[in-house]
Amino acid sequence: DKQIGYDKTQELAQYARSKNVGLLVWYNSNGHWNQAPQTPTNVLFEPESRRQEFARLKQMGIVGIKIDFFGGDGQSFMNYYQDLLTDAAQAGLLVNFHGTTLPRGWNRTYPNLMTMEAVKGFEFLTFDQRNTDQEATHCATLPFTRNAVGPMDFTPMAFSEIRGKQRRTSNAFELALSVLFQSGIQHYAEVPEGMAAQPAYVQDFVKKLPPRWADVKLVDGYPGQYAVLARQAPGGAWYVAGINATDAPKTIQLDLGKLGLQSGTLITDGDTNRSFSTRAVVGTTLSVTLPARGGFVVQP
Structure with missing residues (x-):
């Protein structure tokens, strides 16, 4: 007005x-x-x-x-x-x-x-470095607490740097939040310039994410340490996302067969916490080693 x-x-x-x-x-x-x-x-x-x-x-x-x-x-x-x-x-x-x-x-x-x-969403990360430092732990708590209650407008997924702050999470961690967090409309924090700088397969993943989910399963996790969820698209396909909130690498074993997945694409951390890597997933089992404050997604 x-x-x-x-x-x-x-x-x-x-x-x-x-x-x-x-x-x-x-x-x-x-x-x-x-x-x-x-x-x-x-x-x-x-x-x-x-x-x-x-x-x-x-x-x-x-x-x-x-x-x-x-x-x-x-x-x-x-x-x-x-x-x-x-x-x-x-x-x-x-x-x-x-x-x-x-x-x-x-x-x-x-x-x-x-x-x-x-919820103390992405906005709070911009207020104070102490909030920014706690992002990983906070995000690994929310699937078990606030978001279990109902839709949550956290405004997740930032690949760009936060002005005046040091972001502690990796880009793959941020990408995982697009699946890990549920909201009737998912408002992403990333700006167009930041999204354009990401690999084409990351852009494609975000473009093809379902606008809503039919089902959800907790795959693994512990509040404040790590979280792995599977979400089912309305057509039946399952997406899997996970984050490691700790200060040490963590290996996660996934039994994709329980979801009916026998193939897919893994996107996870690259050589740095600001890069990605990807590979095909073949078979029903998958082992993913996440760096400190890293993450992954598996798309069907």
Whole structure:
């Protein structure tokens, strides 16, 4: 509403649609009493203005909303979340909640709820080097805790360096997060220039990732140390991803036969923690040695 305005936002939505891209727009959830300076404010809190705004967004070609800065877990806010979801569903808009409470199964009642933040995601890695240093351990904990509860908008996968910080994880570790973490819409942290610098087989892997998953299995892991998950695409094919959060190399033995996999492609760490290597997987067993804070993916 301030930087480019509604008319330019509509123009951007039309251009995006020509590229088969749908836009979500950001809103401050709060009313006039909120002290956060980011706008739009005092638009969604009252039912009448909220429904008018949602109808306007739909007419503009916007596909969803990202609503931020929720004020607590009191009953009034629990009701407010569901009012937002109900009105957004009636307007035909997807929803992503940020600065928010934990998901509690709402996406079963409201299928337009794509994801919720409720996690110290990639954003926190940019705030302080101590957070950046803890990324590997944090990421190896989340599949067993926060993400087991519901969809999580961590905004994973950064190959580029974080401005003013030293990223401790390898690029293969970051790639693995694209499968390891589940979100109704997976918003990647990587910028176009950084993705363009990666090998073609890495770009191809990300392009072909399923937009949703049909099933998940824990293959191996221990919270805070390492995690290996298998996720099944709607067509039945299984993807496997794993990360090593420790400071020492770790060898992981995989029985791919349990997933019905007899062949595939392994992408893992290369000679450095900023490079990749790949090889064909033949047979039902696979041994992968991950360097400290390294990772891997297996695609069918």
